[in-house]
Amino acid sequence: MRKVRRLLPSAILSCRSASLWFIILLLAGAALGSGPWQIARLKYDGGGDWYNDPDAIPNLAREVNRRTGIRLVEQEAQISLLDEKLYNYPFLFMTGHGNISFSEAEVTRLRGFLEAGGFLYADDDHGMDEAFRREIARVLPRNDLVELPPDHPLFSIHYRFPDGIPKIHEHEEGPPRAFGMFVDGRLAVLYTFNTNISDGWSDAHDNPPEVREQAFRMGVNILAWFASD
Numbered sequence: 001m002r003k004v005r006r007l008l009p010s011a012i013l014s015c016r017s018a019s020l021w022f023i024i025l026l027l028a029g030a031a032l033g034s035g036p037w038q039i040a041r042l043k044y045d046g047g048g049d050w051y052n053d054p055d056a057i058p059n060l061a062r063e064v065n066r067r068t069g070i071r072l073v074e075q076e077a078q079i080s081l082l083d084e085k086l087y088n089y090p091f092l093f094m095t096g097h098g099n100i101s102f103s104e105a106e107v108t109r110l111r112g113f114l115e116a117g118g119f120l121y122a123d124d125d126h127g128m129d130e131a132f133r134r135e136i137a138r139v140l141p142r143n144d145l146v147e148l149p150p151d152h153p154l155f156s157i158h159y160r161f162p163d164g165i166p167k168i169h170e171h172e173e174g175p176p177r178a179f180g181m182f183v184d185g186r187l188a189v190l191y192t193f194n195t196n197i198s199d200g201w202s203d204a205h206d207n208p209p210e211v212r213e214q215a216f217r218m219g220v221n222i223l224a225w226f227a228s229d
Contacts (some may be wrong), residue, residue, distance in 0.1 A: 001178075003169055039057050039076055040077040041093050041094065042079060043092040044096075047099050048098035048131065049097055049098060050095070051078075053125075053202040055202050055204070059202065061075075063201075065221055068158065068223070081105075081106040082105060091119050093121050095124070098128060099128075102139070114183055114188040114189065118188070121191075126196065133145065133173055136191070143183065146178050150163055157215040157225050158224045159220060166197075166217075168193065168196050169205075176192070177194055186224070187229065200215020200216065
């Protein structure tokens with residue numbers, strides 16, 4: 001189980017060192033218990049619509065609760081990187097169509113969050129690729145986004161995807177692609193491009209049932225991977 005967990009004491013929230021965070025959390029034995037926990041949508045500046053498809057996470061959470069033993073709150077939290085409650089939400093989700101801009105303080109905060117055990121899933125909803133790659137390189141400049149091969153365990157942890165990430169919406173030429181950034185061997189950032197998994201979670205798009213099913217299955221895999229890592 002991941003060591004960054006929800007409802008952390010305010011005294012810990014004042015710590016600036018990611019390694020100190022991790023040590024304190026180990027000593028405290030903080031972990032996800034049997035109660036429900038909550039996915040947080042990341043709010044960001046720059047002009048991109050971080051808020052689009054507001055029903056996507058509630059719909060995914062409902063499916064995860066129905067299909068697995070993971071227990072999620074069926075509403076999303078919304079959090080900015082400088083919010084003092086950031087570390088209450090170890091799983092961050094972000095999406096959008098446009099620009100993303102992190103301040104230097106936000107870059108530092110997200111780096112600390114990821115190095116302390118937090119997880120970020122970013123799903124390009126068409127138009128955020130250049131900005132996301134630029135900003136995440138600032139956050140983890142010594143780490144590369146590497147493409148995940150189809151045999152990565154993420155694609156078989158609950159449902160099997162023998163060809164890797166499924167295509168939900170085609171926004172660019174070429175195949176759907178999934179990338180990861182690893183921190184000390186742990187998948188800390190998942191980025192999906194030219195697939196738009198989260199559109200398949202929303203009721204706002206005219207996706208056929210079989211396409212939505214693929215999107216929910218991949219979402220279940222992402223949450224199952226996070227919960228077991």
